[in-house]
Amino acid sequence: MSASSNPAQGALPRRRLLDNPPHWTTALAVIVLVAVIVMAVFAPLLANFEPTRLNAAMRLKPASDIYWLGTDSFGRDLYSRVVYGARVSLLVGAGVAIGAIVIGLPLGLIAGWYRSIDGVLMRMMDGLMAIPGILLAIAIVALVRGGLLTVIIAIMIPAIPQVVRLVRARVIAAREETYVDAAVLLGTRPGKLIRKHLLPTTIAPLIVQGTYMYASAILTEAALSFLGVGIGTEVPSWGNIMAEGRLYFAINPWLVFWPAIVLSLCILSINLLGDALRDRLDPKMQGRAP
């Protein structure tokens, strides 16, 4: 049955994306994500207080009409901080995903196409992958002063090899396609060939991988903050809200749970979206882990 080769294989990503109505989980995920993005963009309107506004007299208060989710140990409004926290978390996720792709994509294309460079480059990537990301991130955050950019870079560096590997694998697979041979025969030079024929094949998997990196970056930021090496407390992120809240877990566990719930929902949605994208962009990958 030669028909077993997927008939959708040749179809365009854009087309497949809109083919069928989305699963209800995907719809829900999109709604949650839109809500989070609205939260981030309109944080000043939604928040009841400045997220950094201290009130030493109102420390660790339970939820009330004024403080919808209570206050933290600085007397800051938890609700407002959670709302503002969306900004940092989304930024970290976007920064990491985009950064890793921007750096990893050219490296992957080069490694996949030029065999002479492949060996050395991939050994370097293996080395980078062998260092547990969290240790690398801890060390890097300690390297430069803790700040948004540092955290993004620290989380991004261990993510780069993933992108390089993914792109390289795609390029090597695509190189076997006869349309690449055909392009060579048509006199297309390597630069244009990579750009026109190889690069596009990596886009769909990169979008999918990007969503997973996005989600995992937010989680890693939270873990770093939890370990005390994240973004400084002046800028609220869900991670450092939880990290600060954990000291008072026994007094008010909601200091941890509220940001945790929002964080988990957000990541859940990104992951669901990633799954949906993957199933649509690459039906062969259905159900495969990131």
Added chain:
Amino acid sequence: MATAATQPVLSVRDLKVATRGRQPSDILKGISFDIHPGETLCLVGESGSGKSVTSLVAMDLLPRDELRATAGTVRLNGEDIITATPARTKALRGAEMAMIFQEPMTALNPVLTIGLQMDEVYWAHTKMRPKERREAAIAAFEAVHLPDPQRIYDSYPHQLSGGQRQRVMIAMALALKPKLLIADEPTTALDVTTQKQILSLIRELQEEQNTAVLFITHDMGVVVDIADRVCVMRRGEIVETGPVEQVLSQPREDYTRDLLQSVPSLTPRAPRASSGGETVLEINNLEKTFSFGSLLGKLMGRESRSVRAVKDVSFGLARGRTLGIVGESGSGKSTVARCLMRLEHPTGGEIRVNGQDIANLQGQQALAPARRRVQMVFQDPNRSLNPRLRIGESLIEGPLNLGENRETALKRAGELMEVVGLPSTSLERFPHQFSGGQRQRIAIARALMMEPEVIVADEAVSALDVSVQAQVLALLAEIQERRNLAVLFITHDLRVAAQICDEVMVMQRGSVVEMGPAAEVLGQPRHEYTRALISAAPGRDWDFAAGRRIAGATT
């Protein structure tokens, strides 16, 4: 040999199968047929006709989450498979009915030994003891003429050749002497010489055991060789059925007739007069050796392994002529093509394009003149066009590289589309919107955009159904005529070679064994290997065009 008096082993009535999902579509639209003991029924049809699905229903192996039988009965010895319990069909499978599949490479579990996989058949259906099972397995391997059955028993599938694996599959299928054997394109993936052996093996065992065989194929030649009766299928329906000689010689349906007409004749066409065109491509003493062996291996003093894929190949090709390279898989014919296109770097010899040796040129710039003169059409039309680019973009890629301006290139592309029989509006569309045959036309148009003097066609029609194949071949011939092209045609199919080649070169294991005018090489082969190839061609004693057996041919 089959008589209607005996009760059929398999009786299919009004079988309908549909896809599951929101918009079910019918795959089988109500088909009926019977098979009697000792009889071979061929289901023949082009891709998508539903012949494989029929076999899966009979085995109760339909992928449940994709397809389901919506109506009809499938009776095995009178027992309806569709309504039988899974436990019952499980007991029948392997014992009463058995199946062999198209791909011997994937049909055996790669991580288990052959012996264990054979053993499972006995283990599942008999109460034999381990020792008896082993003896039975070895005996079964002997029965299918496998060399050294003991060794085979302990081997893993990857250690066997394709033909050996298919023998193992047959041994497994027939181990318990089932009443019904279903063979789904069992020889399609094999070389012709192996195919011939497997077909005669199936015949032999069938006669021994009086098995009913349901044989699925797309190859009319195979039908001639093996069928007692034929069902011609098209889009989920049986269009014609009857004894093989009757269907082949007096087809009632136009579809059947067209199908038969499309089968190229094995008899070489009349030689074309040499046009006296100049020689545009000349290959001298071409060599290609692949070596495997890492730097590390060399450091450790290990010999690097190497394979001489092409040994001392020389030929010339003049404008207006077609040279065919024929051979089985692994003969090096495709490597020759890739070397002369400089997709591979030859390890020796000369490749002269219009007199200039390009064997050692490096870089697109240096190769540009040769690239323009020599273009290629690939085997699989699904893979040779970039699915993400509009047809127009694919077509003008080469001209743009040569500096042609976009408008004029697009204009030429539109004209060429009409030349290959497609509307010029096709330029705006994407490859997946075309059928395989159309895509191959587009690929040809893309090659022509470069205004080449030579076209290399590497198995360019092998992936196409026979009717489409005929149209594409006709197109190629027409274009060659019109543009005075030199064509290098690489194929494993002697029928195709016989119909379009002026000269034929036969390759075996990297070397040229015989070369000369097509009529000579294919008509009076001198070399033993060529003779073996020809005698293995399925259906060679049937003249499809005339609808009759070729006098004097032996069965």
Added chain:
Amino acid sequence: MASYFLRRLMMAIPVMFFVALFVFLLLRLTPGDPAQAIAGDQATPAQLAAIRENLGLDKPIAGQFVAWIANMTQGDFGSSLISQRPVLEMIGQRIGPTLALAIMAMIFTVVISLPLGVLAAWRHGGMVDRFVMALSVVGFSVPIFVIGYVLIAVFAVNLKWFPVQGYKALADGFGPFFHRILMPGLALSFFYIALVSRMTRASMLEVLREDYVRTARAKGLGERIVLFRHALRNAAIPILTVVGTGFAMMVSGVVVTETVFNIPGLGRLVVDGVLARDYPLIQAIILLTAGTYVLINLLIDLSYALTDPRIRYQ
């Protein structure tokens, strides 16, 4: 097969060298001063300079690197700048709990996720399948420390079934050991259960579509044999691969889990080491973890060869 293994082993050398170089440079370019960690925050610059000189930190970086590599090839990983104890000894003291935690988590993962994944694939679209998919998405989405805190809040603080924290070595008896490792092990394995069950499901789904599975069914074999003998062994390679690359993620999980459950393992040692700029200690731990990662992946390559004769006879 030996040459296959040897080849993979040789490839690990440049990888490890790169790890060493990278870690060394990263740390030495990091501001922060181990002398301060030794002398305390009230120490004066003069005191710090004396300590630095003593530790050899005033020497050129390239020289320090070469000396470090040279010593290491002789098995000498150096001594902690802070505690002055041999790094290997310190690691030895802490590795037990970490290994115990990691191994328990792996056991939980395998015991729970393999059957789940196989069942989900077998009854594609059924209840188990939905459960596995839901579990896997949730498992990827909830931070490990939140899971830890929830477990503690429910099972330790409210139900009082388990101690809130702490660790007992296996040498103290299996009962106490298991009692304390169960919750951290589960918290840590949550992510992996999600990952591995999802991978198993996906891999099985793919394998179940293979021709040889159809062949096995065509022979009239029962589903159990088809699933576990024919399919699972073939599905094993991607699963093993995930387990191998998952090791790096396991390390992050371990660091956090050890903190939440107060387990005196390597994870905490390394975080402390980074924060105190204890270079030899961090270098050794990162190198050892990276080495373990490389080794695990090497073993997994080896296990490919064991599951797949095509690789074995290469």
Added chain:
Amino acid sequence: MSFRFKTFGAAALLAGSLSAMPALAETTLNVVMQAPLRTLDPILSTAQIVRTHGFMVFDTLLGMDAKYNPQPQMADYAVSADKLTYTLTLRDGLKWHDGTPVTAADCVASLKRWGENDGAARTMMAHVASIEATSDKVLVIKLAKPFGQVLDLLAKPSPVPPFMMPKRLAETPAGKQVTEMIGSGPFRFVAEQYRPGDQAVYVKNKDYKPRSEPMSWTAGGKVINVDKVVWKAMPDMQTSINALQSGDVDLIEQVTIDLLPLLKANDEIKTGAINALGSQVTGRFNHRLPPFDNPKVRQAAMYALDQDQLMQTAVGDSQYYKLCASVYGCDVPLASDAGAEYLKGSAKERMAKAKELLKASGYDGTPVLMMQPTDLTILSTQPIVAAERLREAGFKVDVASMDWATLQSRKNGWQPVAQGGWNFFFTYWGVSGIWNPTVHALLDGSGSDTAWAGWPKSARVEELRTAYNAATSLDEQKKIAREIQQIAFDEGFYFNAGEFQSVAAWNAKLKNLQPGPITLFWGVTK
């Protein structure tokens, strides 16, 4: 310096990894200390945990009693009439943990090493002509010029106390750590069970002969009533509290004050201050970089910052902090209200004054780079609170978050902010480390590169400090100290952000916990 998860830096723990020893009615005290023990040399380290460790294993020649008076401990002392010769006579029965007797020569070597490492001791050594052992039992310190602090320094429980160790250890070079723990103190260190950063184990030194006088701080008889003390590090305060409630742990040295309500309900747990002295939080200006190189800008900042707000945010319950002007600690003999005008009035009034001063100062809007340690809870809130106040006053402030180790190292440089410099940060000091101008590192007015970070320069302060060292009467000392304090305020040496009390929690089974300048383990019974 260390990485601390918890408030006040409690550290980590380790429960079950003690190898189970046969408990023959042996009493073991399981303690969660405020920080994990990572280094052992109590002369090289200024960290409180190492000092506490020092008092376990080592002894001092003199001890300090609850009235801040030096008293005999290992040695009795005699002072010559001209106050230039101090004769110390070792008491009988002192033995090192390796069994050898303690000799005067050992003590001379120990004092010399101490003199090289401790700041105040170095000052003293500048006045010393000779330290010699005149016999196995007697050592004599001769001063070249008058120095009023000799006994105080020999007895000081503040960093770094002059711990006595055998000569062979005391001869370790100044910058190198002593790792072999052989002292003559009331506990022996169990080296095999030491896991840096995780656990330290001490057993009762059965050869130790306590003095006969009653216990009072580090003076008097150190009577040990438990067989073993185990320090566990626990990075999570919640964990420590759970362990205390379950009985796994007997004592938590420092409890996060916000969590005290959790313990109040439990009758089996007692809480209270066992360390009599609090800790002062100090906000340090960098006098070498703009904008705080301008005294007027510093003054504006002094008015803007608010003790009460800083303390309330950091500590919460006002029961556990004190606000006072004294730079030497609120309850020490030298305490005074000099400079109190900077703290008087409502927060609003002071803010108005700050705005006014800043306007007048010629502040050009140079941003203040404030370093914030994220991993040290007790110091992580102040920069946030302070930044809010400074901004209100008209400053531009950048809060740079970093880990404590980075802050520690960064504070030692004075390059421009763009190249990694700093303007302001908070730290805290145990009162025993700042209780007079000799030991108070932040009052160093030399402005020299080797001074503690901040580098204020005041010739007058230096004169006064010299005078203080020579002064022998308390009244004279008080007068000098008062003047120094006033200058420190006027010149903006640093901002005194108040004094917090650490609170311990323990199982009610423990009795006779001794108050002290540091946590002491003598006297306690279980």
